[in-house]
Amino acid sequence: MADGSDPEYVAYVHGRAAALRRTAYLLCGDTHQADDLVQETITKLYARWPRIGRVDNLDAYVHSILVRAFLDEKRRGWWKVRLGVPPERPAPPHPGVEERAMLRAALTRVPPRQQAVLVLRFLCDQPVADVARALGCSEGTVKSQTAHGLAALRRILGNPLEIGMAR
Amino acid sequence: MTKQADDEEYGVALLRPLAGEPDGPARIDVARAMRDGRRRRLSRWWASGTAVVALTATAAAGGTLAFSAAGRPAPERAPVATTEPPVTAAPAGPRDCRVTRLPTDGVRKALVTGGDPTGTWLAGRTYPKRGSMSYPLVLWRDGKLAASVDMSGSDQSLEDLNSHGDAVGFSFDPEIKPWSYAEGKLTALAGGEGAAVALNDKGVIVGSLGPAYEGRPARWSSRTAQPESLPMPAGMTVGTAVDIDEDGTVVGTVEGKNREGSGYLWLADGTARKMPLPDVDGTKATMFWPEAIRNGWVVGRSVVDTKRERSFAPFRYRVSTGRYERLPADAGLPQRVAANGWVLGTARLPVITSAGGVTTELPAYPKAAAHPDYLINSYSDDGLVAAGYVIGDDIQNQPLLWRCR
Known part of the structure; x- marks a missing residue:
C-alpha cells in the first residue's frame, strides 16, 4: 500500500503510466489528448498523495480520476464536434x-x-x-x-x- | 441469449476497430505533475461552506425583464427556412464586447455552469480543493466571488439562477439528486432521484425525476414543494424539462422507446404540445432539441439524420406563433436566448445573433490559443452579458465573463 511518500508516488506512476495512457487513448482516441489526461490525472494524484493511504483500492481510485478528467473535458462540448465544419x-x-x-x-x-x-x-x-x-x-x-x-x-x-x- | 449478452457481444464487436495503442513516446512529465500537484496542495482557499454575502438581495440592475427598445428584435417575421439569413431590420447589436476571467482566488481551473437573467449572478464549479475529491461550487456576483457552496456527491453543479440569486442544480450521490440553493442554504429537493435544471423568478423549478438520462419531466412549484410530473403524450416514456420561462411555460424533450427526444412545450395555461419539426433545406428535421426559453422565445437546434450522417442547424422558435426562424449559419449552435430575442450560440467563438440576423463574435480569451472550445451557460436579458468557460490544448477550464455595451 502507498505510504504517501514521494518515492512511492514516483514508483507508482512509473508502474501505471503505460496502462493509464492506454485507457486515456481508448477514451479519447487521440495520443496528445491522452497524454494531457494522464498528466492531469497524475497531477491530481500527487496533490492528494499525502492522504492516499486512506484509499482502499488505489488503482480504482486513480482510474476514476482519469475518467472524471475525461468527462470534465468533454462535458457540454461533445455535440459540437464537426458542427459548422464539413x-x-x-x-x-x-x-x-x-x-x-x-x-x-x-x-x-x-x-x-x-x-x-x-x-x-x-x-x-x-x-x-x-x-x-x-x-x-x-x-x-x-x-x-x-x-x-x-x-x-x-x-x-x-x-x-x-x-x-x-x- | 439474453438481450444483455447480445449487447455485450455487439458492443465488443462494434468498438473493436478502435482498439489500439497510443503512438510515439509519452509526453507525461512526472516532475511537472509533482510541481503542479504541490501547488494545488498549497493553494489558498476562501472560506468554504459559508455564504459571505446575503443571497436574498434582489439584483436590481435593469430589472429582470427590462430590455431596451433598441435591443428588441424586429416584429414577427414569416418563418425563414432557407439557407439565407433573414436580413430585414437595421443592425442593432452588442458593441465593444470585452472578455475577462472570473476570479477564483488562486484556483487554476473552474467552470461557469449557470447564470441569472440580469447578468448579476453566476454559478460555477472549481477544481479541486487540495487533497479532496470534491469540487467546491461558487457563486459570483457582479463578477466577484460571493459565496462558496458545499454540495455533497460528485459532479456537482448549479445549473441555473434567478434574479434573486437563488439557484438549482444536481449532484451524483451515487444516484442523481436535485438541489435548491436559497438564502445561503442548500436543500435537497423532494422526490428523491432526479435533477433540477432551471428556475424562474417566482421560484418555480423544473427538471426531471428518476435516473439520469431516463427520468420523466418534473416541476417543483417551490423549493419546499413536492414535485409533480409534467404530462407526456402516450407512448413517450422518458423526458426532461430543459428550461422555464417567467410566465411558467416549460420547454423540454420527450422520447419514446429506443428513440431520442424531441422538443415539447408545457404551456402556462396547463396545455402541452409537441414542438413541430422545422424544415431544413427542404427536409423535415428528425428532431428538434431545445436549449433555452425566455420571453416566449425558444432556441435550439434541428437534428437531421441520414443513413450515414447527423447534421444540426440553429433555430429560434416563437411560442405564440408556433413558427421557426432559421438562424444564420455563423450563429453557431444556440445555447441561450435573451428576453429581447437575441441568441447566444457557440461556434469557433461564442456568437450573438441580434436583430435582423446580425451576428457578432465575442472576443477570444487571449490565453487560449490552441483549439479553444467555448462553452456558454449564461446570457442576460439585455443581451449584453454572457458567461461560460473555455478549454483548449493549452488551457484547462477557465471561467469567463463577457460584457458588451
Missing part, C-alpha cells in the same frame, strides 16, 4: 483507417458518460462494477447507459450495421 474526408490509405475514423466520429457524438461506459466496458474489458465505481454511479445506470450508448451508435452509424462486425 467532416474532413481525406482519401483513406486503407479501409481500416476510414472505419476507425467514422467509428470515432460516431462515438464523439454520443453523450460523454455513454462514451466512457462503452469504451471502458467494450474496449478496456472492465466489469460493470468497476465502471460504476469510476463513474460514481450505480451498476444499473452503467447497464442502461450501455444500452443507450449502443442504441445511439446504431442510430448514428445507420442500421443495419456491419461496421466492426467480424463476419
Whole structure:
C-alpha cells in the first residue's frame, strides 16, 4: 500500500503510466489528448498523495480520476464536434483507417458518460462494477447507459450495421 | 441469449476497430505533475461552506425583464427556412464586447455552469480543493466571488439562477439528486432521484425525476414543494424539462422507446404540445432539441439524420406563433436566448445573433490559443452579458465573463 511518500508516488506512476495512457487513448482516441489526461490525472494524484493511504483500492481510485478528467473535458462540448465544419474526408490509405475514423466520429457524438461506459466496458474489458465505481454511479445506470450508448451508435452509424462486425 | 449478452457481444464487436495503442513516446512529465500537484496542495482557499454575502438581495440592475427598445428584435417575421439569413431590420447589436476571467482566488481551473437573467449572478464549479475529491461550487456576483457552496456527491453543479440569486442544480450521490440553493442554504429537493435544471423568478423549478438520462419531466412549484410530473403524450416514456420561462411555460424533450427526444412545450395555461419539426433545406428535421426559453422565445437546434450522417442547424422558435426562424449559419449552435430575442450560440467563438440576423463574435480569451472550445451557460436579458468557460490544448477550464455595451 502507498505510504504517501514521494518515492512511492514516483514508483507508482512509473508502474501505471503505460496502462493509464492506454485507457486515456481508448477514451479519447487521440495520443496528445491522452497524454494531457494522464498528466492531469497524475497531477491530481500527487496533490492528494499525502492522504492516499486512506484509499482502499488505489488503482480504482486513480482510474476514476482519469475518467472524471475525461468527462470534465468533454462535458457540454461533445455535440459540437464537426458542427459548422464539413467532416474532413481525406482519401483513406486503407479501409481500416476510414472505419476507425467514422467509428470515432460516431462515438464523439454520443453523450460523454455513454462514451466512457462503452469504451471502458467494450474496449478496456472492465466489469460493470468497476465502471460504476469510476463513474460514481450505480451498476444499473452503467447497464442502461450501455444500452443507450449502443442504441445511439446504431442510430448514428445507420442500421443495419456491419461496421466492426467480424463476419 | 439474453438481450444483455447480445449487447455485450455487439458492443465488443462494434468498438473493436478502435482498439489500439497510443503512438510515439509519452509526453507525461512526472516532475511537472509533482510541481503542479504541490501547488494545488498549497493553494489558498476562501472560506468554504459559508455564504459571505446575503443571497436574498434582489439584483436590481435593469430589472429582470427590462430590455431596451433598441435591443428588441424586429416584429414577427414569416418563418425563414432557407439557407439565407433573414436580413430585414437595421443592425442593432452588442458593441465593444470585452472578455475577462472570473476570479477564483488562486484556483487554476473552474467552470461557469449557470447564470441569472440580469447578468448579476453566476454559478460555477472549481477544481479541486487540495487533497479532496470534491469540487467546491461558487457563486459570483457582479463578477466577484460571493459565496462558496458545499454540495455533497460528485459532479456537482448549479445549473441555473434567478434574479434573486437563488439557484438549482444536481449532484451524483451515487444516484442523481436535485438541489435548491436559497438564502445561503442548500436543500435537497423532494422526490428523491432526479435533477433540477432551471428556475424562474417566482421560484418555480423544473427538471426531471428518476435516473439520469431516463427520468420523466418534473416541476417543483417551490423549493419546499413536492414535485409533480409534467404530462407526456402516450407512448413517450422518458423526458426532461430543459428550461422555464417567467410566465411558467416549460420547454423540454420527450422520447419514446429506443428513440431520442424531441422538443415539447408545457404551456402556462396547463396545455402541452409537441414542438413541430422545422424544415431544413427542404427536409423535415428528425428532431428538434431545445436549449433555452425566455420571453416566449425558444432556441435550439434541428437534428437531421441520414443513413450515414447527423447534421444540426440553429433555430429560434416563437411560442405564440408556433413558427421557426432559421438562424444564420455563423450563429453557431444556440445555447441561450435573451428576453429581447437575441441568441447566444457557440461556434469557433461564442456568437450573438441580434436583430435582423446580425451576428457578432465575442472576443477570444487571449490565453487560449490552441483549439479553444467555448462553452456558454449564461446570457442576460439585455443581451449584453454572457458567461461560460473555455478549454483548449493549452488551457484547462477557465471561467469567463463577457460584457458588451
